[in-house]
Amino acid sequence: MSDCKLETKTFFQAIENEALIGSRCLNCGHISLPQRYICSRCHSNQAERLEFAGTGKLAAYTVIYVPATDMVKAGYDSKNPYMVGIVTLDEGPRISAQILDMDLSDPAKIQIGTPLKMTVIERGAEGQTKKFLAFKPLE
């Protein structure tokens, strides 16, 4: 197995540094997001860490009016909904993330295919905030 560090926690350490990482199979070139020690295409265990450019396009989305507990704690509710989506990165893989800075007044008007770029959002109790992956319009 390659000695490159690909444990799940490295993904979250990268987010703290505002970077989005995955892995590239050294045998077949397949890109995995989140990163994998074992390639899902060719099953090789030789992989290297890859940092994504952080740009992509909106593939699917929703605006959530009834949030789960953590998002209620972050201040969201039916009057202050938030958007979450699945983003197809320019390198190919997709990932789930909160989508910021979009007009949520009429969700029907949000366009699949909207160009996006990576950012982070801090959530959590005061003094214990963590950075989470997010995207915003590329402009």
Added chain:
Amino acid sequence: MTAKKLARGVAVAGVGMSKFGVFPDKSSRDLFVEAYQELRSTVEKGLPPKDIEAFYLGNFSADQFEKQGHLAPIVASWIGLSPVASARMEDACASGSVALRQAILAISSGLYDVVLVGGLEKMTDLPIAAVTDALASAADTMFEIPAGFTFPGFYAAMATAYMDKYQADPEAFLRVGIKNHENGALNDKAQFNQTIKDVMAGKIAKAEQKGLPVPAWESEMDFMRDPKANPMIAWPLRLFDCSPVSDGAAAVLLVSEDVVSKYTDHPIYIAGIGQASDGALAERDSLSEVPSAAKAAAQAYEMAGITAADIDFAEVHDCFTIAEIMASEDLGFFPRGEGWKAAMEGKTSRVGEHPINTSGGLKAKGHPVGASGVAQVVEVWKQLQGTAGARQLPGSLRYALTHNVGGTGQTTVVHIFEKRS
């Protein structure tokens, strides 16, 4: 390569279910007692309890909902089955069908002849936010939930991908809800045995009683589009697009073909089985379908030696209305992109060409998650035996299909049942 077959035939010899709903005074054990007692009454020639050799229980998370792990031997003891082998199966909302499948495999292997399958969930003891968090644990809690996804949110995102790909009208989702409530109104076990018209009449009567302004809905669609009556949960899905939080239990008796005549002269045979898995939603090639469902269905059709056209009716996993539409395509009833039109045109109603969810589905019957896959078999049994009452499908019925999904399709289990004349 020849199609895979079960090594030995397996048949359903009896079924039962509790009423689905909200039961603050009943524990999960009480609910299972109800289901088991009904099952015993449906075994034509009787079921001596000592004949039961093993118990497979589908249950998603009594640990979270009731602070009770190790549920299978406890329930087995509660109905007098100790010391038979008892095991709990967990694959989120597909737990019930996974338990059924494992029991089928155990009988076909030759190990057992008579196995009791249960499905059980008691969800309403917790506050709703805690229920939402418990259900969220069926998703990828490292990479999906921190993004802000909820389960309605996942299916809503799939709905936007579906609408974008096929220019689908979200009114089709509301049509699924109206249809499933119409079926649920004819099912006395359903949590909501009310049509949408009944719901509207109830709200109008309440407003009149309280002297409040009376809503001026002119049609069911009017009601379904009213943001006060049917609020948005996760755009484009509204309250009536979502299955409820429920308590309930279901039970199925499976027997080998070698002993079936001891129990019934009218068995329902297992004709085909399929199961497939997948990764998190974002990792799939397509977001407008459920790939594991199509794979599980292909396995089941191949084993049964039939195609989607041969299925007389299906119970599918309509945890959200869009899920029923995607399932109608994943299972091959309609071509890709046509499922929403079929829903609009009534093709999945009891008198349509592909009746879906005659029981009311998860939407109206209720969705005690671990019980749902087993309760689907209860409806299959009733329809194939001709005992479904006011919702009985017309004509002679031979093949039925159940489709039970865990999470957003990390697991899908498909079973095909056959009534042999």
